[in-house]
Amino acid sequence: MPWLPWYGEMKQVLSWTEFLAARGSSILSATGEHLLLSLGAVLLGTLIAVPLGILLARHEQVASVVLGISGTIQTIPSLAFFGFVLPFLGIGVVPAMTVLFLYSILPILRNTYTGIREVSPAYLEAGVGMGMNRRQLLTWIQFPLAFPVIMSGIRVSTVYIISWATLSALIGAGGLGDPILAGIHTYDAKLIIAGALPAAMLALLASWSLGLVERAVTPRGLRQR
Amino acid sequence: MDRVLALSWQHLSLSVIGVALAAAGGIPLGILLTRYRWLAKPVMAATEVIQTIPSLAMLALLMMLFGLGDTTLVVSLFLYSLLPIVRNTYTGLLGVEPGLLEAGKGMGMTRSQLIWLVQVPIALPVILAGLRVALVTAIGIATIGVLIGAGGLGTLIWRGIQTRNNTMVLMGAVPAALLAILTDAGLALLEQALVPRGLKKKAVSAL
Numbered sequence: 450m451p452w453l454p455w456y457g458e459m460k461q462v463l464s465w466t467e468f469l470a471a472r473g474s475s476i477l478s479a480t481g482e483h484l485l486l487s488l489g490a491v492l493l494g495t496l497i498a499v500p501l502g503i504l505l506a507r508h509e510q511v512a513s514v515v516l517g518i519s520g521t522i523q524t525i526p527s528l529a530f531f532g533f534v535l536p537f538l539g540i541g542v543v544p545a546m547t548v549l550f551l552y553s554i555l556p557i558l559r560n561t562y563t564g565i566r567e568v569s570p571a572y573l574e575a576g577v578g579m580g581m582n583r584r585q586l587l588t589w590i591q592f593p594l595a596f597p598v599i600m601s602g603i604r605v606s607t608v609y610i611i612s613w614a615t616l617s618a619l620i621g622a623g624g625l626g627d628p629i630l631a632g633i634h635t636y637d638a639k640l641i642i643a644g645a646l647p648a649a650m651l652a653l654l655a656s657w658s659l660g661l662v663e664r665a666v667t668p669r670g671l672r673q674r
Numbered sequence: 675m676d677r678v679l680a681l682s683w684q685h686l687s688l689s690v691i692g693v694a695l696a697a698a699g700g701i702p703l704g705i706l707l708t709r710y711r712w713l714a715k716p717v718m719a720a721t722e723v724i725q726t727i728p729s730l731a732m733l734a735l736l737m738m739l740f741g742l743g744d745t746t747l748v749v750s751l752f753l754y755s756l757l758p759i760v761r762n763t764y765t766g767l768l769g770v771e772p773g774l775l776e777a778g779k780g781m782g783m784t785r786s787q788l789i790w791l792v793q794v795p796i797a798l799p800v801i802l803a804g805l806r807v808a809l810v811t812a813i814g815i816a817t818i819g820v821l822i823g824a825g826g827l828g829t830l831i832w833r834g835i836q837t838r839n840n841t842m843v844l845m846g847a848v849p850a851a852l853l854a855i856l857t858d859a860g861l862a863l864l865e866q867a868l869v870p871r872g873l874k875k876k877a878v879s880a881l
Contacts, residue, residue, distance in 0.1 A: 521855055524810055524814075524851075524854045524855050524858045525814075525850075525851040525854060525855070526813060526814035526815075526816075526817040526850045526851065526854055527814060527817070527818070528817040528818050528828055528831050528832070528847070528850070529817060529827075529831060529846070529847035529848075529850040529851045529854075530847070530851075531831075531835075532831045532834065532835065532843040532844065532846065532847035533844070533847055533851075535835065535840060535843055536840040536843070536844075608726055611728065612726070612727075612728035612729060613728070613729075614728075615728045615729075615730040615731060616730060616818065619821075619832075619835065620835065625731075626730055629730055629731060629734045630730075630821065632734060633734055633737065633821060633822060638738050641734040641735065641737075641738065642735070644731070644734070645727075645728075645730075645731035645732075645734050645735050646731075648727075648728045648730075648731045649726070649727045649728060649731050652726045652727065652728055653723065653726050653727075656722075656726050
């Protein structure tokens, strides 16, 4: 009935609804996989990098070596990295999460290290004056003051990982890369958008919400932006 | 072996072209932003949004506009390089000590002279740091260009993955990694070398 007004548009809407009805659940599960992969990697990364950063804050020479190594790891192109672990870990979730985990370490590690070290010595002296031992200094002064910077590192890391998790579809780990790649292969715009849009939105959402957390934990006296 | 070299060269050229285009647009933009401060916030926000979009998603979306092939890759590299370059240019130029600007003004410099003779030379390490980050990221993204029909070392990696040929994967992955690492190190050295003698402080990376 091409004489109907907005016929073309209605057809578009219908084809999208068809598409979503058919593919909707698989897109949802891909999104879930993607989230699990990314958040899992970042969580692991945080669990390792934060304590490591705190430890390194006390040993400057070791710190520069470790930071140098993780910096170099960061520079390696993701596909290359996936390629490196393939012979050892095969395909699937394990190699994907390993690579993502390794990528998540540097931003968090560097920010933890810098954050702890940049706590003003005046505060530390005040703490020592109050009779704190080293562990108390860490718990009550250094860590709370460094927390905003650490949070910033976690935010950068999360967005970064969500972005690169799209590639894990290449080695069979699922995620939103699957519809994107399928769309590229079949030159199907709907599939591409169905994968690309949620991926972009996940990244933007993470960036925005973790940004809010960051600002919320920054003591009012230190708020800069 | 020649194949690897040819692909490496292609990989590098694509990345460099993308970053160069972004620099050609981004550095003047950064300079402009210091003059019209009110523009800074929206521009930074826009480039940040671009940056946050996952590269595969961006490549796929651009592919629908520009088709398969190298062009799409270069366009996306251009877009992704904007943030580091613009932000570092802007921050670097603003980070020049006000005292030096006043000295320049006292010598009778016009605003353009101030920018080109004082601010840019001093901000050069920071700007270069931005270029470095942009180029290394570009090399990384160019690796997945193969998925939309572009060239580069990604082709070896990808084909190796598909045919379960680990040697081929490594023949692509190792040069790609080396390319990135060496570019990073090389540009870092350049950064240090370009700091004016009077200002030998550690080059700051704004990222």
